[in-house]
Amino acid sequence: MNKKNLLMALLLIALIVIVPRSIVVAFLIFSFIVLVHEFGHFIVAKKSGIFVEEFAIGMGPKLISVEGKETVYSIRILPIGGFCKMLGEDEDAEDERAFNNKSVWARIATVFAGPLFNFILVFLASILMIGIFGYTDTVIMGVSDDTPAQLAGLQSGDEITKIDNKSVALRQDISLAMIAAQGNPVEFEIVRDGETFTRLITPEEVDRHHYRIGINLQHQKSSFIDTIQYGAYEFRYWARYTMTSFRMLFSGEFTRQDVAGPVGIVNMVSEGYEMGSSHGALGAIEMILTFIILISFNLGVVNLIPIPALDGGRLIFLIIEGIRGKPINREAEGFMHFVGFALLMALMVFLLFNDISNFRL
Template sequence: MLNILAAVLLFGFIVLVHEFGHFLLAKCSGIGVVEFSVGMGPRIFSVEKGETRYSIKALPFGGSCMMVGEDAENTDPKAFNNKPVLSRIAVIAAGPVFNFILAFLFAMIIVAQIGHDAPVLTGVMEGSPAEEAGLQAGDCITKINGRHITAYRDIMLYTFSHPGQEMKVQFTRPAEAGTKESDGPTSGFVTLTPRFSEEYQSYMMGVQFGGYQKIHGIGQLIHYSAYEVKYCVVSTIDSLGMLFRRQIRADEAVTGPVGIVNMVGETVQESRQISARAVVLTLANWVLLLSSSLGIMNLLPIPALDGGRLVFLLIELVRGKPVDPEKEGMVHMAGMAVLMALMVLVLFNDIRNLL
């Protein structure tokens, strides 16, 4: 039960940070905030300070930031729709941006503790596409089909999201001992096609890696922490691409709050049997993954989401006048209806998987 509660609070914390981004930028832009709440559902405690009601609600997850004139015309000079378009863009974008900032901060905890998984080969499997192409231990993979490779997870992700696709692999190879012609590593490329492994039920290049390496200095800490956020964003986009290409089923790619809470609870339970450090790293990894995923999903140009609202604001910025509020409201209303229907389906799928 404690694991489930921890998972609910963790998920709520991530959503709360998202809403706090909207709240902070709204206040900085002179937009009136009617209510900022922690949790959802009925209020169990609230206090008014200035123009804003600060509330704690019954359900311990999520939060909200209700602004003056956010969804309707309002003559109040502090109304959202009466502020300059750039200010409104900043307020709407602040939610996802705060999710990326939160993900970065927790990525720093992870990288500082476990280091970085460099894409340096420790070996290649006999008879594998990698061996046939000429790759060998010590090679550092730098690009695959033009995509930059920073960690061996990038290779695994690309192979998974582009199954059976021919790959042009660029690499650097350290200079051989006693070589006089070169004082440093050489670079090259090979072309190979991963083969399906019946044992692992996936396409594989046949390469082996040595695990994580400790990072050195604040520069590497910042660099590889930013990479962790980038990896989560790229993996989310790749998963959506596989979903639209029908390479994976919707129930495999999409998990709702119930499923997420269950998975977080299970991993926390497993890590508790190892050590307190394992619990901290598990929770930090979930914050990194969920916060960055929430950020990128909210930026998708879907009506009712932050990305959909940004589309209308960018149109207003380009054409110099806003889209008819009534028409925009209808689009967002339709988008909200579709999202609610999807949420019901996702919830049903989560519950079915738990049974």
């Protein structure tokens, strides 16, 4: 390690010591998720024979960099992203190992691998979450007096299997279905003593985006089979959660107070970590896993949005190339990616000011 890298490393260690632990944990979580995303691009690019010039975590000037056999590995000063720079990704290159000279399917696999690795991380973290903490299923253990559930005739021992014709297996599934309904009546499918029936129930609003029907549910410790099965259910829940959040955002049911940028995410994670750690090490681990799942799934989905400069935008160009049998003009594609990047930077600035504004509310 040269003197510059040594000084930067010492500066980084000093910052870690000075900055509150919860903030450090938030940045580490975000950096880890970005690392997994970029590693997806990196490993598939390597397997496809693509020359990777730099693998970086963070943006802006380099803090630390190490020369590998053929790739530069770096940590940059702004912990808000990262990149896997491949030769010929945004320009024509003659080298046979350049991105632009590989088959369209190799390039599609390389681009798609980033979001895919985020989803793989979500699945593994979901399994770990269920394995450590168990799960709360949809078997009713008790019904509170004078609540929508009691008025609908629900009883202890009933199992909720579907809500509005969507299968549910976890308590979170029920909560999400009620949030999505926004106080409107929802149809519950119930199994009692082997018989199935439905009830139309209108949830009570407890506070903003929080509804209840007045039931207590059963928490279970998981066996090995349960861990895999309910880990898959947990993954499904987060997929639905992410899609529902996007739908409610674009429909106006969520407002800008419900949207967080990088500063808001760091604040949310640090507050969640402090709350979790107040209940001991297991509480801290639960909050860390929750935020890894939440942020990783959102990062994977957002990157698949077909906007130039994002993975989704690049995939659209590659799919068009595969259909046409020839690539789109490189200069035109590069310009569109530049415009997309500029729009993303403008969005980041908006989210930054939105975070600051929300802190004042």
